Amino acid sequence: MTTRQDGERRRGRRPGGTDTKAALLAAAREVFIEQGYDGATVRAIARRAGVDAAMVNHWFGGKEALFAQAVLQLPFNPQELIANLLEGDPDSVGERIVRTFLTTWDAQDGGVFAALIRSVASHDQVANALRDFFIKNVFSQLASVVSVDGRAELRANLVASQMIGLGMVRYVAEFEPLARTDIDTLVKAIGPTLQRYLNGPID
Amino acid sequence: MTTRQDGERRRGRRPGGTDTKAALLAAAREVFIEQGYDGATVRAIARRAGVDAAMVNHWFGGKEALFAQAVLQLPFNPQELIANLLEGDPDSVGERIVRTFLTTWDAQDGGVFAALIRSVASHDQVANALRDFFIKNVFSQLASVVSVDGRAELRANLVASQMIGLGMVRYVAEFEPLARTDIDTLVKAIGPTLQRYLNGPID
The missing domain is CATH 1.10.10.60 (Homeodomain-like)
Known part of the structure; x- marks a missing residue:
């Protein structure tokens, strides 16, 4: 005290x-x-x-x-980053999210992402705080590009699931070949997934 | 004690x-x-x-x-599980993977998945062991339904990225609404992602 x-x-x-x-x-x-x-x-x-x-x-x-x-302990300001990538063509925002995510985290030691995941997995309070933070700041920003169909929050969650998993496989578990696949290839592979989650058919 | x-x-x-x-x-x-x-x-x-x-x-x-x-390997034998879900129509294997994953893990306490992720994020040996296990046991089984285009391993990694991220968001970070979304809805939302990763266009 x-x-x-x-x-x-x-x-x-x-x-x-x-x-x-x-x-x-x-x-x-x-x-x-x-x-x-x-x-x-x-x-x-x-x-x-x-x-x-x-x-x-x-x-x-x-x-x-x-x-x-x-x-x-993010080495960047997530709101600025998201604001930047939401500018431009809404039909390619999925690809921009993947490219921005990989470019940003590739520039860091993989241990930074692992530390984040470890905190979330170890501490309920950190997981809770992260969830609140995402809902208030990240998901609300995504709203501008998400389909208005009553599933905007689920769509944002789906995007989070793919991006968190991408980070896990590339930076933490380091599965080959994905851990060393070039960014352009991953943008083409994963971009359409995010695009569909954001404003494509999900049911 | x-x-x-x-x-x-x-x-x-x-x-x-x-x-x-x-x-x-x-x-x-x-x-x-x-x-x-x-x-x-x-x-x-x-x-x-x-x-x-x-x-x-x-x-x-x-x-x-x-x-x-x-x-x-608990609470199921992953090899048996994968063998089972690879039987049947190859065009709906994506949906079967999501349904099997969610049904199996929903039956467990969320803490089991969190413990797995925590171990992977904390210990190189565990991450290495998990990677070796996936390569030897899971990815090789997936080969029977994966497009033969020289990218079979990347495709398996992409599937892993979506499923690990799904587990993170549903069982560890517990983002709403995904943590409580019914399985059928998630099968429809995520199944097509896995289907494309397995044998659809990824470039």
Whole structure:
């Protein structure tokens, strides 16, 4: 438990530099896992870190991005990434999702994806927080390209299932040849799957 | 907690036959799921089974092989399962794979699948063992329904990616609504994906 006195003392040590950023990341991870994505407030995270709540916006731009970095430890901002790939022809968004996913994760050590999966599989709280995060931030963004047929959420889940499985096979289990197949080939193979899940016939 | 006295008493009942093997499998499954792959020791498993730790090597050759049988191969014999679903119309094998996968895993506690994924994400040996197992046993069986176009292994990997991701979303991350969507709906949604991966156009 951090008392106000402790908070004040810590705040004195962290005038707003990279030290503050690290403190916020550590505090955010704790609070998100304790309270879930919905329950965790920016104010509570800042208090735990002993810094002003304005520092969250200053360093991360908001709660979503802080979650992505602190809990998912994503090396990119998922909202920016998704916003980018949803621009352009809606009929090729499936291919763009696969290409963006593979380009982004290929640039990382496979261990980063494995760590994410391990967190989800090990901690109910992380899985819950991830689910809330996806529903609030990722799936809602997908809505603009998803068929309006009362199955938009299921469609988003289906996309998630293929992409999570692709990551598992390529970066964690490393099945051959998929772990070393070139991106263009996988875009052609998997893009149509996502395209159908998003706005094709699923029943 | 099993006391030594209790262990001795149980040991008296199991002189080292198939009864011992069954007891070890059951104990291993429990201990691996409770403690994870690293946390579970051969000694703890043998103690839970009420047999001598040497029986693990005698019957399974070691912890990894015991894990493979107790965790990966339970709760079904995957080779039998795959042989069964490959019988029948090759044009609906995609739907049969989804239905069999969901029926089989829905009958289990979701924790069984989570334990499998956690082990794969945590341990190179388990991921390697799983990969070897898939290549030797599963993918080779799929060959009878896969298009002969020099991409049979990639096609099998693509099937694996969708099915592993389906398991992740339904049993581990538990995204809604997919975690509670009825099997028929998912068979219709995902069956065509597998069918195309197996013998449709992928480039």
